[in-house]
Amino acid sequence: MSDGDSSPRAGGGVRVLVSVAAFVVVVAGLNAAAPIVVPILAAIFLATITVPPIALLAARGLPTWLAALVVLLVMLGVLLGGSWALAGTATQFTADMPRYQQAIGDQINLLSNELRARGLGGVADRLPEILNTSMLFQAVGTMAGSIALLAKDLFFVLVATLFILAEVATLPTKARAAFGSDPGREGRLRGVVQSMQRYIFLKTQTSALTAILVFILLLVFGVPYAPALSLLAFGLNFVPIVGSIIASIPPLLLVLVDKGLGATIGLGLGYAVINVGIGNFIEPRLFGKSLGLSPLVVFLSLVIWGWILGPVGMFLSVPLTMFLKILVDEVDDLRWIGIMLGSSAGAKAEVNHDGTDGDASRRTR
Numbered sequence: 001m002s003d004g005d006s007s008p009r010a011g012g013g014v015r016v017l018v019s020v021a022a023f024v025v026v027v028a029g030l031n032a033a034a035p036i037v038v039p040i041l042a043a044i045f046l047a048t049i050t051v052p053p054i055a056l057l058a059a060r061g062l063p064t065w066l067a068a069l070v071v072l073l074v075m076l077g078v079l080l081g082g083s084w085a086l087a088g089t090a091t092q093f094t095a096d097m098p099r100y101q102q103a104i105g106d107q108i109n110l111l112s113n114e115l116r117a118r119g120l121g122g123v124a125d126r127l128p129e130i131l132n133t134s135m136l137f138q139a140v141g142t143m144a145g146s147i148a149l150l151a152k153d154l155f156f157v158l159v160a161t162l163f164i165l166a167e168v169a170t171l172p173t174k175a176r177a178a179f180g181s182d183p184g185r186e187g188r189l190r191g192v193v194q195s196m197q198r199y200i201f202l203k204t205q206t207s208a209l210t211a212i213l214v215f216i217l218l219l220v221f222g223v224p225y226a227p228a229l230s231l232l233a234f235g236l237n238f239v240p241i242v243g244s245i246i247a248s249i250p251p252l253l254l255v256l257v258d259k260g261l262g263a264t265i266g267l268g269l270g271y272a273v274i275n276v277g278i279g280n281f282i283e284p285r286l287f288g289k290s291l292g293l294s295p296l297v298v299f300l301s302l303v304i305w306g307w308i309l310g311p312v313g314m315f316l317s318v319p320l321t322m323f324l325k326i327l328v329d330e331v332d333d334l335r336w337i338g339i340m341l342g343s344s345a346g347a348k349a350e351v352n353h354d355g356t357d358g359d360a361s362r363r364t365r
Helices: 003-032 034-059 064-117 121-130 133-152 154-168 171-179 183-221 226-236 243-259 261-287 295-309 311-315 317-329 332-341 344-354 358-364
Strands: none
Touching (some): 003 034, 003 295, 034 317, 064 121, 183 243, 183 261, 226 243, 243 261, 295 311, 295 317, 311 317
8 A cells, every 4th residue: 555545544543533532622621611511501502592582572573682581581480480380399299208218118029029929039139229219319319409500590591691692693793704704604504503493492392292291191190299290291301312211200100109000000101102102203293304413313412411511411412412513514624523423314415415426436446
């Protein structure tokens, strides 16, 4: 192999190593700065989803500053109302927690005895370790604590959102002055913002539908804390893949304690029908190919952003990954990352765009 052949490969390998090293440094920095980064990202997230209703009110004759204030006040009312409802339920649940933990422990002991009677003593001995309810309650407490910390920073988030909205009008002019006028790039950036807004809008609709159906299901089975549990289903539906599963665990445990195994299986089937129906049939029809992310990337983004930013990062994992993809698409040396993050349809379109499809490849051999 000649030096001319090896030099481009060596240069490409160096670029890959530098990109990976830079990625590791950025991830470590974000993880260390999470207490500061999370409120700022939350403000950017709120600003992104409030632009369409503000524009709608402004089109109806309201001054832009008044429209922004009205939208933020409505959002503040919704957040405070949800926090008040969850706080009241959390207080009541904390008082009842010893009874539920004892009852769940009794159910585990009954199941262990049943397994021993059937000759499965080894499984029975490990059952309390496998079904460790204290770890579950600790995990729920950790997530609630992270969300509570964000709620504590709510005033800062809203003020930052106001400043971001104030900059939105001048941002395109500043970007042109800094990076030059590029209609193609501006169109792509505008497209990704619109895709994020569409994703959030549609996800809010499907989450609301999930919460309504879960509320009806909980009423049918007589599960306590139905309003708070349906609100939990609404919020966790924004967490891809595992959010709906996590939301079903508390009501299943409550029904197991109060009504036994049969009712628990029935409630679990009800949750499965709701989650599978909305997640596998309704959402794909609504979202179509607007995400532009492969399912594997969605799952990995959930894990990575959750590790970097905590539970809040799990809620923002899809919008953050969509934004990251558009950023790396703008850098020639990093476009391969954007292609790997994208869906298979996007990769095929990229191949056809470059003119190196299968037929062309075969012609050059």
